[in-house]
Amino acid sequence: MKELTTKGTKDTTGKELKTLPEGWVWTTLQEAAKINGRDPEIRDLPDDLPVTFVPMAAVDATSGTIANPVVRPLKEVRKGFTPFSDGDVIIAKITPCMENGKAAIARNLVNGRGFGSTEFHVFRPKVELLPEFLFHFIRQESFRKDAKAQFAGTAGQLRVPASFLYDYQMPLPPLPEQERIVDRLEELLSDLEAGVAALERVRAGVKRYKASVLKATFEARPEHEWRRLGDVTRVLRGASPRPKGNPKYFGGTIPWIKISDVTREEGKFLTTTVDTVTPEGVKKSRYLSRGSLILSICATVCVPKILGVDGCIHDGFVYFPDLSEGVDTSYLYFFFESIRSKVIQENRQGMTQVNLNTGIVSNFHVPLPPLPDQERIVAEVERRLESVRVVEAAVEAGLKRAARLRQSVLKKAFEGKLS
Secondary structure, rough: OOOEEEOOOOOOOOOOOOOOOOOOEEEEHHHHHHEEEHHHHHOOOOOOOOEEOOOOEEOOOOOOOOOOOOOEEEEHHHOOOOOEEEOOEEOOEEOOOOHHHHHHHOOHHHHHEEOOOOOOOEEEOOOOHHHHHHHHHHOOOHHHHHHHHHHHHOOOOOOOOHHHHHEEEEEEOHHHHHHHHHHHHHHHHHHHHHHHHHHHHHHHHHHHHHHHOOOOOOHHOOOOOOHHHHHHHOOOOOOOOOOOOOOOEEEEEEEEEOHHHHHHHOOOOOOOOOOOEEHHHHHOEEEEOOEEEHHHHHHOOOOOEEOOOOEEEOOOOOOOOOOOOOHHHHHHHHHHHHHHHHHHHHOOOOOOOOOOHHHHOOOOOOEEOOOHHHHHHHHHHHHHHHHHHHHHHHHHHHHHHHHHHHHHHHHHOOOOOOO
């Protein structure tokens, strides 16, 4: 196949543009689609017109579809939300939704109109561009990495600026070739998603089995004394150096343990962290030695970890500085694992995020048999969960392979190499 030469030409990220197959051209997203455009027709529509409302949570990052949208009258969403129409492509602009791949093609909108979170960018493809082709292009990991490198804003509120999108380069084949590529992509990715769905079902089954093991272990112990946790140990809250961005406190060599570290790392022990603090930061925080048990009390709550590192803990954790010699740390770890869903349910108010505090945790009641029995129980739970870990590892490996294959397929598609 004859190719067009673009040697020496670079895109806005500084990467050299690759040669394209004959008939393809390099264009920018702004040339190929209208980005975040206004729709003057909206002001002439009646207030009681039903329209589709799409909150961020309704966009499925895995499938790239809008799931469970709601219908609302136009007057409720006309102001303060992002408008879009059938055939538009939406993508999350804020972290971590953007990195997670939250994007979708707007389809089957009530009266052809949709409104959603202000954290969406909206693309309206021009006649030379298929929405499906654009959708698959922005779902590439390479695009998301480039977008992340251009984040602007403050910590926790980082967003992709629209200016990044305007000049971003995209390879554009003729419409018939776009149609062929989209058909082939959807065929390949459909098979891939079927495999991923099967792995997800296995993972859900393993999770249910693990929960049943833990539930049976601790709920079937009426013969043992149930002790209030606050009577067995003090429950203290962690602390964070302030202000968080002060270089005096952060960027040293001491591990800085955050909620994201706990949720990122599977298993009983926390052994790696992303960020660090300085000795000055230690003085402003809570320093714990390895072997300490911690429990998350905000964001993702009631997640226990035993520290496999020495370090400082975020104020979103509680810890237990003087655990009784009659309490096995691993036993208490598995107890927290067993009550997590119950704790979330009992402390949820409406749809608000669950948060715990030292008082709530202190009032947890724990069945406490003699220490030798605790150790025997831990050994039995570990034995049963070992098979779970083997299956979990195989599932995670399969999901990672699927993710790599998905990106490989997309890469070939936009290089004109997808047969």
